[in-house]
Amino acid sequence: MDELVQRFLAGDRRALARVITRVENSTLEGRDYVRALFPHSGRAHIVGITGGAGSGKSTLTGALAAELRRREKTVAIIAVDPSSPFTHGALLGDRIRMQDVTMDPGVYMRSMAGRGALGGLAPAIADVVAVVDAFGFDYIIIETIGAGQDEVEIAGTAMTTVLVNNPGTGDDIQALKAGIIEIADILVVNKADHPGADILVSQLQALLALSPADQRRPPILKTIATRGEGLGPLADAIDEHRAYLESSGQLAAHREEDARHQLLAITQQLILEEIRKATPEAVIETLTERIASRQLDPHTAAEELAARVLPRP
Amino acid sequence: MSTATATGKIRVLIAKPGLDGHDRGAKVVARALRDGGCEVIYTGIRQTPEMIAEAALQEDVDVVGLSILSGAHLELFPRVVEELKKRGLDDVLLFCGGIIPEEDTEALQKLGFKAIFRPGTNTQDIVKFVYDNVKK
Numbered sequence: 001m002d003e004l005v006q007r008f009l010a011g012d013r014r015a016l017a018r019v020i021t022r023v024e025n026s027t028l029e030g031r032d033y034v035r036a037l038f039p040h041s042g043r044a045h046i047v048g049i050t051g052g053a054g055s056g057k058s059t060l061t062g063a064l065a066a067e068l069r070r071r072e073k074t075v076a077i078i079a080v081d082p083s084s085p086f087t088h089g090a091l092l093g094d095r096i097r098m099q100d101v102t103m104d105p106g107v108y109m110r111s112m113a114g115r116g117a118l119g120g121l122a123p124a125i126a127d128v129v130a131v132v133d134a135f136g137f138d139y140i141i142i143e144t145i146g147a148g149q150d151e152v153e154i155a156g157t158a159m160t161t162v163l164v165n166n167p168g169t170g171d172d173i174q175a176l177k178a179g180i181i182e183i184a185d186i187l188v189v190n191k192a193d194h195p196g197a198d199i200l201v202s203q204l205q206a207l208l209a210l211s212p213a214d215q216r217r218p219p220i221l222k223t224i225a226t227r228g229e230g231l232g233p234l235a236d237a238i239d240e241h242r243a244y245l246e247s248s249g250q251l252a253a254h255r256e257e258d259a260r261h262q263l264l265a266i267t268q269q270l271i272l273e274e275i276r277k278a279t280p281e282a283v284i285e286t287l288t289e290r291i292a293s294r295q296l297d298p299h300t301a302a303e304e305l306a307a308r309v310l311p312r313p
Numbered sequence: 314m315s316t317a318t319a320t321g322k323i324r325v326l327i328a329k330p331g332l333d334g335h336d337r338g339a340k341v342v343a344r345a346l347r348d349g350g351c352e353v354i355y356t357g358i359r360q361t362p363e364m365i366a367e368a369a370l371q372e373d374v375d376v377v378g379l380s381i382l383s384g385a386h387l388e389l390f391p392r393v394v395e396e397l398k399k400r401g402l403d404d405v406l407l408f409c410g411g412i413i414p415e416e417d418t419e420a421l422q423k424l425g426f427k428a429i430f431r432p433g434t435n436t437q438d439i440v441k442f443v444y445d446n447v448k449k
Contacts, residue, residue: 021321089322
């Protein structure tokens with residue numbers, strides 16, 4: 001492990017790729033890599049790109065990376081695509097839309113399968129982001145799985161969340177609903193050459209005008225990602241948001257919130273692992289059957305299972 | 314989640330070097346491997362050997378499968394292998410498929426291709442080949 005860490009810290013991209021695989025597989029060894037590399041993380045600006053399937057997230061991500069490279073910044077892209085709920089296989093096709101930047105030595109692009117996690121992300125996303133950050137990129141762009149109305153988890157991991165919208169995808173009531181639109185730090189209307197783009201922009205403006213006056217209003221930007229149009233203003237808006245986060249003290253608050261979330265999530269995972277280690281599969285089977293046949297309620301059954309490692313309250 | 318999160322998934326890059334205009338075969342193979350439980354990275358048509366090797370490196374794949382129809386396999390495949398080696402990726406399992414004459418089999422085997430799948434192959438054979446040959 002030490003040799004790989006040394007190569008990683010010396011800037012070897014293959015070592016980075018290898019470490020990500022181990023971390024992604026959440027093995028005990030993977031955790032040791034996180035332990036070794038976490039102290040080097042915390043420098044990158046983490047941008048989340050989310051929006052519906054087919055909204056142009058991948059193309060926009062590739063074009064944004066190209067714009068950041070023009071500004072002589074280094075960029076890592078983590079693009080998440082869904083895993084099959086049945087076979088656990090996945091087809092990861094985001095590189096297709098990012099061909100222009102994937103040969104650039106200042107860009108690292110990694111496809112990740114969702115592996116059943118909720119929120120358009122992957123189970124190991126926080127650990128993977130930490131090690132990619134430790135490698136020393138200026139920006140990390142996380143592209144989520146196509147998200148609908150409620151996949152808000154990206155805002156916990158990313159410092160700046162960009163929500164990609166398209167013209168012709170619903171009336172202004174859609175935009176009034178709670179959920180994903182509330183987490184957007186920047187609103188992008190992509191495919192802005194399609195009919196209805198200006199109507200969507202004014203609907204979004206009208207919606208934002210209803211927010212309290214002391215609340216930050218996310219900028220609304222038009223892009224045509226396939227032609228690389230509107231990416232300069234998007235990169236500017238990301239940097240402005242970063243500056244806002246720093247000056248308002250929200251960056252520190254965001255880091256703390258993310259740290260708390262990770263602490264509790266990992267602890268939960270560890271407890272579950274302990275329980276599984278201490279429990280023969282037959283015990284779980286029996287409890288499962290008793291719940292399914294209504295002899296036992298799930299809360300009592302779970303308490304019984306937890307009691308195998310936890311002291312009874 | 315089940316074991317899928319706890320154990321490593323086989324990662325496969327399916328790539329098309331050269332100027333082939335369509336990629337039905339590559340997509341069918343990618344889909345079969347997906348259904349076989351692999352994580353398949355598909356990069357689309359018109360890939361240079363450098364792009365394929367760089368994708369294999371960044372994605373840390375266990376397997377690279379090349380698909381070709383144009384007849385340029387003896388031109389392009391050695392260059393892909395060379396680019397992979399240049400990046401230290403000499404332990405990746407290689408296979409290929411497409412329109413590849415029988416008489417080229419030996420040359421491709423020498424290059425390191427463990428299997429050649431021609432039209433008419435049962436996709437399950439490809440999945441089985443991958444699972445049988447990846448060192449996990």
